[in-house]
Amino acid sequence: MSKVIRRTYSNYFLLPAAVIYVAIFILPTVMSFFFSMTRWTLADWEFIGFQNFATFFQEPSLSIGFRNTFVYALVACTLKVVLGLLLGVFLTAKIKTKAYLRSVVFFPTLVSTIAVGIAFSMMMHPTEGMLNTSLAAIGITGPDWLGDTRIALLSVALVDVWKGVGFATVIYIAGIMSIPSDYYEALQIDGGNAFDKFWRIIVPLSRPATNTVIILAFIGGLRSFDLIWTMTKGGPGFATDLIASIIYKQYQAGFYGLATAGNVILFLFVTVLAYPLSAYLNRKEVDL
């Protein structure tokens, strides 16, 4: 086969993918940058420059939104890393019901987020919910999980962790399993205990897994929306608004241009936070 044919052949196979990529990803992205600068009613539009961005930044709940988004991402990310690592270690140990327990941990990941949100908001009902009635049975007055503005965001973040930790665990299991057994043998010869095994071998050598979990959980947290929307709709008031829920509310109100501007801002926000983080984490990675 001549070089020319080979090149052409491969290019033809690229074409469908490229067309789909341009039509479904590149084109809407470019268009959204354009429509973020218009007053847009779906039927027609009027160019208004950066006015939407100015309006969006004046949104009264925006500062709450940025803070909440950051807190939410941080809490969800940290807990997923810590719990995922611990569960990963536990589920790679020599226990009998390993396969069963692994599927139990992974199960929440398979359930629809909306279903999880509805189920948990019922369980977290302050007077009739399962959580507080159980607490009441042992004499504790449970908090108003989703109604108290101080803890509502945390409650949702914890549900997010419950749902997402299975995925982190799977990544950790893969990471821990790929550590060559030589290291453990060396540790045994040197007389290290279980504690050393965890801190000196598992934690440093499952670093690639940690990085993956951090990046996925952090970006996921920054743009998370579905869980908060089913559980609190950003409320009470504006207490649990995330950037994504603020954007959605603009869209609901029919302010399509403004909502698009919000999305562009969120896109930049995630990029600015996630790209350096990913670069930093990758630099720190070690080879096995």
Add this chain to the structure above:
Amino acid sequence: MPKSKAFGLLLATTLIAGLLAACGGGGSNAPETNASASAPPASASGSEPRESEPAKSVTISLLTDNTQDAVNSAKALIEAFHAKHPNITVEHETRPQGSEGDNFVKTRLATGDMNDVFFYNSGSLMQALNPEQNLLDLTNEPFQANVVDVFKPTVTFNGNIYGAPAGSTMGGGWFYNKKVYADLGLSVPKTWDELMANNDRIKAAGLTPIIGSYKETWTSQLIVLADYYNVQAQEPNFAADYTANKAKYATTPAALRSFEKLEQTVGYMNKDFLATTYDAGLKMLAEGKGVHYPMLTFAIPALLQNFPDQMDNIGFFAQPGDNADRNGLTVWMPGAAYIYKNGAHIEEAKTFVEFVASVEGMAAMATVSKPSGPYVIKGAELPEDTPQVVKDMIPYFDGNLTAPALEFVSPIKGPSLEQITVEVGSGQRSAKDAAEMYDKDVEKQAQQLGLEGW
């Protein structure tokens, strides 16, 4: 090489275009296929021939929202209409309610895929539909003579009328439990202070004075919105000034009072009001666990359905103002039937809308769904078996003591009102602060609508 590349690109684009087209279509194609079906002989129909009566059978489509009540009403309407006009078949389609439904309607209009006739809100939401471009002008239709004048401004845009009423009015005010009122020796309040005094007595008796159902945030706006009669009584020009950016909630004392009233209800609501749903609120009202429920009378069909034996215990009064002599009711206008301007069967759609906005049409709907207030069609009376709670509203209408809610006389209504009222009702934000915040919210909406003077 470039030639075949271009061909590939073309192929792919056509493919995608085809996919997109497949998503649309639907409704607008259906009538043609049905029209070609054999028509029943014209003599079979008992009704007198009309100008707009098609010789062949025609199918038009109707879009309504998906509440049980809306679906039942639409089915009853279609059945009654078909009996009278056997050559016109109406296909029924539903959409979600609330802002999802708003976006559904806007998207359909924008993509040119709207049903021939659709039921949608009158007032500020209708103004956002770009009526001149999308809706058929119904100003000169003969049936407009039967429509009560107070309704017409709510479906008017630039002087043209685009809709016909599709249902009964509803009142915004306070449901109360008559049994508890009788037990505690309370009387229906004429002023806000009397209402708050009642609340104190109820609280002292160990009951919940006001039902809060803020899990569904829209319910938190009721006290502010239902106060509009009182605002208008003191500031007759408020709606016009407000639309023209000359009056603000925060700087108009009568309007600010609406937020202050909401602020005063803090501490009177059920403990779990932030987690209580609308349905749970209705249950509390019917069972007497909560005594007052600020709500729209559109809750009556749901109450009737779920608590038929409790209906005699439920009463309704308008939200009181500060002056007992000026006690009146804020009224929500019915939604309207609109005709899509670019529909394929305009004449048949007109015949259907004319039927909807007739005494017969109202009667057909009343067979399956009890009216939540008087009708805005001349000659359409409330049925005999209308529950007393609806009849509680009639004195306000007879005494001409009603005002349409602000959202029917002004195109602006800020989208964040429900979040703001949740904050006020739960004691997180003061009335003054909330009014200022809402003014900002309204400003944003007016700018997005491109209104003049903002």
